[in-house]
Amino acid sequence: MTEVLRTESLARAFGGLQAVAGVSLSLHAGQVTALVGPNGAGKTTTFNLITGNLRADSGAAQIRGRPIMGMKPWQVARLGVARSFQDLRLFTHMTVRENVLAATETASWFWQPGGTRARAQRQQRADAAMEATGLTALADARAVDLAYAERKFLSMARILAAEADIWLLDEPASGLDLASRLRFGQLLKDAQARGVAICLIEHNLDVVVELSNRIAFLDQGKVLAEGDPETILRDPALAAIYFGDRPQEAA
Amino acid sequence: MIAYAANLATLVAIFCILAATLNFIIGFAGIFSVAHAVFFGLGAYAGAQVALLLVPDALLACIVAAIVAGGLSLCLALPALRVRGEYFVAASLGLQMMATTLFAEAKAFTGGIGGLVAIPRPTLFGIEVGVLPLALVALALILFLTARLQHGAFGRSLQSIRDAESAAEALGKNVAAAKTLAVAFACAGAGIGGALFALHLSFVNVESFTMDQSVLIMAMVIIGGTGTLWGPVIGAIILLALPSGLAFLPFIPATEVGAVQQIIYGLAMTLLMVFRPAGLVGDLSKGRATA
Numbered sequence: 001m002t003e004v005l006r007t008e009s010l011a012r013a014f015g016g017l018q019a020v021a022g023v024s025l026s027l028h029a030g031q032v033t034a035l036v037g038p039n040g041a042g043k044t045t046t047f048n049l050i051t052g053n054l055r056a057d058s059g060a061a062q063i064r065g066r067p068i069m070g071m072k073p074w075q076v077a078r079l080g081v082a083r084s085f086q087d088l089r090l091f092t093h094m095t096v097r098e099n100v101l102a103a104t105e106t107a108s109w110f111w112q113p114g115g116t117r118a119r120a121q122r123q124q125r126a127d128a129a130m131e132a133t134g135l136t137a138l139a140d141a142r143a144v145d146l147a148y149a150e151r152k153f154l155s156m157a158r159i160l161a162a163e164a165d166i167w168l169l170d171e172p173a174s175g176l177d178l179a180s181r182l183r184f185g186q187l188l189k190d191a192q193a194r195g196v197a198i199c200l201i202e203h204n205l206d207v208v209v210e211l212s213n214r215i216a217f218l219d220q221g222k223v224l225a226e227g228d229p230e231t232i233l234r235d236p237a238l239a240a241i242y243f244g245d246r247p248q249e250a251a
Numbered sequence: 252m253i254a255y256a257a258n259l260a261t262l263v264a265i266f267c268i269l270a271a272t273l274n275f276i277i278g279f280a281g282i283f284s285v286a287h288a289v290f291f292g293l294g295a296y297a298g299a300q301v302a303l304l305l306v307p308d309a310l311l312a313c314i315v316a317a318i319v320a321g322g323l324s325l326c327l328a329l330p331a332l333r334v335r336g337e338y339f340v341a342a343s344l345g346l347q348m349m350a351t352t353l354f355a356e357a358k359a360f361t362g363g364i365g366g367l368v369a370i371p372r373p374t375l376f377g378i379e380v381g382v383l384p385l386a387l388v389a390l391a392l393i394l395f396l397t398a399r400l401q402h403g404a405f406g407r408s409l410q411s412i413r414d415a416e417s418a419a420e421a422l423g424k425n426v427a428a429a430k431t432l433a434v435a436f437a438c439a440g441a442g443i444g445g446a447l448f449a450l451h452l453s454f455v456n457v458e459s460f461t462m463d464q465s466v467l468i469m470a471m472v473i474i475g476g477t478g479t480l481w482g483p484v485i486g487a488i489i490l491l492a493l494p495s496g497l498a499f500l501p502f503i504p505a506t507e508v509g510a511v512q513q514i515i516y517g518l519a520m521t522l523l524m525v526f527r528p529a530g531l532v533g534d535l536s537k538g539r540a541t542a
Contacts, residue, residue, distance in 0.1 A: 051421060053417065053421075072420070072425075073417070073420040073421055074420045074421075074423050074424055074425050074426065077420070077421055077422060077423035078423045082421070082422070083421050085417070085418065085421075089415035089417060089418035090414070090415065090418070091410060091411045091414040091415055091418070091419075092414050092415070093410065093413075093414055093478075094407065094410055094411065094414065098407055098410070099411075101404075101407060102404075102407045102408065102410075102411045102419070102422065102424075103422045105404040105407060105408065105424075106422070106423035106424060107404070108408070108424065108425040108428035108429050108432070109405075109428075109432070110400065110403075110405045110432065110436075111403065111404065111405065112404045158418075158422060162422055162423070
């Protein structure tokens with residue numbers, strides 16, 4: 001499988017707290033990688049370092065061999081990286097359609113390039129993304145008025161419309177009921193089949209087992225283990241860390 | 252009486268331009284500037300200098316004013332890129348205070364405290380014209396452009412930045428560029444308003460470009476409704492027509508009109524924020540707390 005994103009020894013400290021302490025990861029096209037670990041393990045910080053929302057103290061990251069350290073978030077996004085946020089960060093006072101359309105419009109000038117043909121294509125992408133996420137009937141509703149699950153799917157619709165081939169999803173299935181979770185799972189499987197490289201932060205281990213091909217287990221800013229889901233999740237030492245039963249260090 | 256009404260209508264049209272352009276950055280980009288009078292002033296001085304030193308051609312004066320105010324809008328855009336919310340309000344307040352002092356001191360450009368006087372009557376292609384039709388055309392043009400931008404991709408970019416800047420950036424939007432363009436557009440529009448103001452009054456001085464003026468323009472936007480096309484226009488009409496209307500009420504002594512006006516302004520603002528927090532034209536649910 002083609003490697004599309006690689007990080008090498010990414011590190012970031014906040015004051016005296018070493019949030020990320022040398023994380024090396026690689027994401028591959030058509031593969032779902034889950035970042036698993038207890039709260040405060042450095043998972044979201046790793047996303048923020050990759051996307052340029054935070055500057056790394058040291059380490060490197062590349063997208064298809066191109067270094068991305070020091071790039072701004074919009075520059076990383078234009079290389080084909082889309083991300084979701086734990087708190088969703090929808091454009092609350094815009095409609096569903098406007099939220100999704102906005103994801104297709106990246107030019108910063110007063111108008112988008114390509115004229116009416118490109119505009120029609122962007123509209124089609126937005127329509128397709130709303131259709132895939134079941135939001136077509138809510139196209140004219142404002143994001144702020146949506147139910148929680150619909151907001152989650154709007155967040156996914158923006159990512160779909162952006163046509164990125166690397167997805168970084170921060171707890172995308174949290175709070176979803178079973179039916180919504182199944183729909184969400186199908187979305188990910190479809191994207192995976194199209195060759196999208198997906199990295200998923202998820203606390204629901206059922207979702208992790210069902211959707212991921214690989215797991216990277218993080219704790220205290222470090223990747224403690226990496227491998228297939230069965231191996232990682234059956235490791236009693238990792239399970240103890242995950243469930244808060246951390247072995248006490250010798251005095 | 253007709254001259255009085257024409258004067259009032261011209262000032263209303265000019266302040267509608269100011270309110271509409273300020274609304275563009277407050278309502279669509281979420282940039283709360285209390286320095287709009289600075290760019291109004293820059294445009295006024297630039298337009299006046301064109302009329303005094305070159306020709307009193309209104310079109311040339313407006314173009315030069317738009318370029319000067321739009322170009323110097325970087326002074327506002329740069330802090331807008333670094334700070335948000337109340338921090339930006341404080342930064343723009345500093346800019347307003349600094350500019351007021353500079354307007355009073357830079358005599359070569361502004362005429363100092365005394366201002367620029369004897370600005371010739373405006374012409375258009377050599378024919379003398381009134382400022383009212385020019386101001387109405389400029390307002391119509393600015394409202395048309397605002398509506399086009401608001402409902403297009405650029406408007407969506409600004410609104411997405413206003414609602415969730417980090418998410419907009421994560422979708423590939425160059426936030427710095429979009430904010431800079433929005434501020435340049437709004438300030439260029441304020442500059443045009445300034446040039447028309449100078450040509451209309453034939454006199455400008457720093458008193459018209461102080462903090463009070465910036466607050467008045469912001470009040471027009473808030474009372475009318477931020478993020479709406481017509482709200483700032485309604486706000487400007489109300490806030491300028493109100494004092495004129497009060498002056499005609501026989502039971503208010505002429506010496507008390509100013510005080511009554513202040514009380515009515517304050518009361519209107521308070522009631523509006525309680526009952527229509529999104530402004531007279533604004534979406535009622537927008538100002539309410541949401542889940």
